[in-house]
Amino acid sequence: MSDSNTLLKINNLSVQYKTDDALIQALSSVSLEINKGMTFGLVGETGAGKTTIAKSIMRLIATPPGRITGGEILYNGSDLLKLSQQEMQRVRGAEISMIFQDPMTALDPVMTVGRQIAEVVEIHEKCSAAQAFVKANQMLEMVGIPETRANEYPHQFSGGMKQRVVIAIALACNPNLLIADEPTTALDVTVQRQILDLLLAISSESGAAIMLISHDIAVVTNVCERVLVMYHGRIVEELPTARLQESARHPYTRALIASVPDMATDKSRPLATISGRPPAVLTDPDGCAFADRCEFATERCVTSRPDLVPAGEKHKVACWHPQPAGPAIAEPVALPSGGGRCAENHVLDALGGVKENIRFTEAVRPRTGLEVPICSNCEAIFGRGAFPPMTRFQTDL
Ligand SMILES: Nc1ncnc2c1ncn2[C@@H]1O[C@H](COP(=O)(O)OP(=O)(O)OP(=O)(O)O)[C@@H](O)[C@H]1O
Ligand code: SF4
Ligand SMILES: [Mg+2]
Numbered sequence: 001m002s003d004s005n006t007l008l009k010i011n012n013l014s015v016q017y018k019t020d021d022a023l024i025q026a027l028s029s030v031s032l033e034i035n036k037g038m039t040f041g042l043v044g045e046t047g048a049g050k051t052t053i054a055k056s057i058m059r060l061i062a063t064p065p066g067r068i069t070g071g072e073i074l075y076n077g078s079d080l081l082k083l084s085q086q087e088m089q090r091v092r093g094a095e096i097s098m099i100f101q102d103p104m105t106a107l108d109p110v111m112t113v114g115r116q117i118a119e120v121v122e123i124h125e126k127c128s129a130a131q132a133f134v135k136a137n138q139m140l141e142m143v144g145i146p147e148t149r150a151n152e153y154p155h156q157f158s159g160g161m162k163q164r165v166v167i168a169i170a171l172a173c174n175p176n177l178l179i180a181d182e183p184t185t186a187l188d189v190t191v192q193r194q195i196l197d198l199l200l201a202i203s204s205e206s207g208a209a210i211m212l213i214s215h216d217i218a219v220v221t222n223v224c225e226r227v228l229v230m231y232h233g234r235i236v237e238e239l240p241t242a243r244l245q246e247s248a249r250h251p252y253t254r255a256l257i258a259s260v261p262d263m264a265t266d267k268s269r270p271l272a273t274i275s276g277r278p279p280a281v282l283t284d285p286d287g288c289a290f291a292d293r294c295e296f297a298t299e300r301c302v303t304s305r306p307d308l309v310p311a312g313e314k315h316k317v318a319c320w321h322p323q324p325a326g327p328a329i330a331e332p333v334a335l336p337s338g339g340g341r342c343a344e345n346h347v348l349d350a351l352g353g354v355k356e357n358i359r360f361t362e363a364v365r366p367r368t369g370l371e372v373p374i375c376s377n378c379e380a381i382f383g384r385g386a387f388p389p390m391t392r393f394q395t396d397l
Helices: 050-057 085-094 113-125 131-140 161-171 189-206 216-223 241-247 251-258 299-303 389-396
Strands: 005-017 022-034 039-043 066-075 096-099 175-180 207-215 224-229 234-240 309-312 315-317 358-364 371-375
Touching: 022 050, 022 066, 039 050, 039 216, 050 066, 050 175, 050 207, 085 096, 085 113, 085 175, 096 161, 113 131, 113 161, 131 161, 131 315, 161 189, 175 389, 189 207, 189 216, 189 389, 207 216, 216 224, 216 241, 216 251, 224 241, 224 251, 224 309, 234 241, 234 251
Parallel strands: 039 207, 039 224, 096 175, 175 207
Antiparallel strands: 005 022, 005 066, 224 234, 234 315, 309 315, 358 371
């Protein structure tokens, strides 16, 4: 049951696409919750399933090839998947709006921008054409375009201005939730910041919740209160953005953070990359989908899939060996001879020793063959905050 502050709650959403030669499992049991007025970021590599979540909420998954095979999408408590087409038509735009990635294709090239905004207002607010035009002009001003340009066509606008028009259309009926799917990817970097600032300003003024979809964790960090990391059709970590640097514990999340260039503090640091590729979308591995690329993978990771479980306050992670909390980028330090704490904070003696009935066991990493210490109590990897703990252990060998 959702509480009164919950705007949207997705429970166990699964989506498949069936093409002539393949069945693609795009989403597997995805659950998430958005509170009223919240700014929420969805991050992941290409093909992770981000747009599929957005289109499912908007009921824009074309069937065929797509099919929602399970789950529910509760908006203010009622399941969007059970609404009639007519009821859903009202939800789109008036309650939930979506900004698509490419403003060039989102606008009609033969209609003035003012007319395009007014049309949406007229349909949803059932007002006269004159009233709709007044509102369209107000919306243009709100996104920083003078109303004197309302009678111009999309080709007369720059990319950033076109995206502002798209945002004006999306906001014309005061939606409670705005889904922005990679809204700045097609724009120059200088314009990207302006558009993100605009989204933020609008959210705080109108109280609309924002779901920002991006492959760039840095973009989401700048804009959102919460971040949700996706990998291969599943959510692997969710936590408050303010604690992302210090508290992220999934190896994939930490690798995403480490791959963001930090020009302010360390220009000499080589940019970290995540080797390998996500598994083919046709396969739904028995174990963790990240195992092939994860330097902490053990046998258990390959054979059994970790669930998304609580990992702290407002924090969930799906990993058998969550990494120790601490900066995602740190210098390796030596393994203390007297032992330490595992990532779950269990007190441990030196390798092989016993303390408080908890000890290190050894496991073999399939990718490197190196032996690593693992807590026998919770199976978390040894560490005291620095990342990656494996580097620290290796320096001691
Ligand atoms: N219409 C479709 N027909 C077949 N497969 C599809 C279709 N739409 C999406 N897929 C597949 O579903 C998976 C998830 O796609 P989705 O577009 O949701 O990913 P994404 O995270 O938004 O990626 P990107 O960052 O590239 O936009 C991908 O493997 C994709 O190829
Ligand atoms: S440690 Fe295991 S479960 Fe965790 S991300 Fe790596 S492969 Fe997946
Ligand atoms: Mg996408």
